Amino acid sequence: MLIGVIADDFTGASDIAVTLAKGLPGEGGLHTTQYLGVPQQPALSDVEAGVIALKSRSLPADQAVQQSLEACEWLLAQGCEQIVFKYCSTFDSTDAGNIGPVLDALAQRLEAKRVVVCPAFPAMGRTVYQGNLFVHDRPLNESGMAHHPLTPMKDADIRRLLARQATTPVSHIGWQQVVQGSEALAARLQASDSDAAELVVIDALSDRDLTVIGIAAAGSRLISGGSGIALALPHNMIKAGKAQGNRAALPRVEGATAILVGSCSGATRGQIDEHQKQHAVLALDIQDVMHERVTADDIVQFILTQQHACPLVYSSGDPDSVQQAQQQFGQHNISRRLDQLFGDAARKLVYEAGIQRLVVGGGETSGAVVSALALGSLQVGEEIDPGVPALFAQRTVPLALALKSGNFGRNDFFAHALQVLAGA
Structure with missing residues (x-):
């Protein structure tokens, strides 16, 4: 297994699983399996991407952290080179968590230094600009998400949201840097005078931006975001000769x-x-x-x-x-x-x-x-x-x-x- 995903809900797991399975146009994706909770047995040998679906989004933060770390350990045992923490493209969480605490714990476990944070999903109208999350033409808190029954989102600024949830410092890379390309962005992510972990909120307005971010993060042990953050991850593995980009045909089911x-x-x-x-x-x-x-x-x-x-x-x-x-x-x-x-x-x-x-x-x-x-x-x-x-x-x-x-x-x-x- 090359890539392991920890998703904080089941539909979100499906979302990123299909992103990994299809890959970039013309290249193909990875042989992807979605697991419903942390498996009790090893993965099959032909699985290239494993997505663990948790139901941790609305749990108390300590329980969400525990489940996420258990998922991380299983994925690492399968040989995963990169871990993705997948959350909703509307950043569903509260000031108590769970996104920030889980990122804190995973960054510490993986000894990750600069962790990409990008919930953008342009295909569904979710974009990040100047660190703020938009749903179509509205800031997140004006999109109707302020009335969510479990995770009311009353602030569009991802930097502020994370700072209230996480103990890891939060920084930001703007869209103007992203459009300079993957090499420049990778250099920016790697350039730091400190060895301390950092959560880096990155702007993205299009799938092209997400592709740039994904390629720039090719060597990162931990990245996070909505499903769009995975757009280029199969490309990275195919380019490195670790995957072929083929997909097996799956059945069609009729019936009740x-x-x-x-x-x-x-x-x-x-x-x-x-x-x-x-x-x-x-x-x-x-x-x-x-x-x-x-x-x-x-x-x-x-x-x-x-x-x-x-x-x-x-x-x-x-x-x-x-x-x-x-x-x-x-x-x-x-x-x-x-x-x-x-x-x-x-x-x-x-x-x-x-x-x-x-x-x-x-x-x-x-x-x-x-x-x-x-x-x-x-x-x-x-x-x-x-x-x-x-x-x-x-x-x-x-x-x-x-x-x-x-x-x-x-x-x-x-x-x-x-x-x-x-x-x-």
């Missing part, structure tokens, strides 16, 4: 379908609205969920009886309704109950009802579902939409999945994803 959605993002709500114009949709009322008037069996029954209509079950809502529910029941109580409900439903759908194509919306919901399914590892297939790959579980009965972050995907994503998983 289910869509489970737990994201409250504006993009996801729009996708649900679009889906219900032609397909079957069931909304879960949070009052019914919290008072256990709706069960996993209810979800399974709806999915199975509506197979002709691409059935989708969701728990979502606008910011006001979400806030009211949190005030009544508590944010973590709601999250815990929904995770259990969707996890139980997924397990019944796959192992009892024979569902073979499963699409999940929302990072927390995706984590709950794949944890409940205990699949171990997933092969990474083609990209369904930017940041969302087709995933395949190696089991007797084929299972294809798509795990979508809340803000990702085209307007008709859910039906489109089912078609791609079937090879249409």
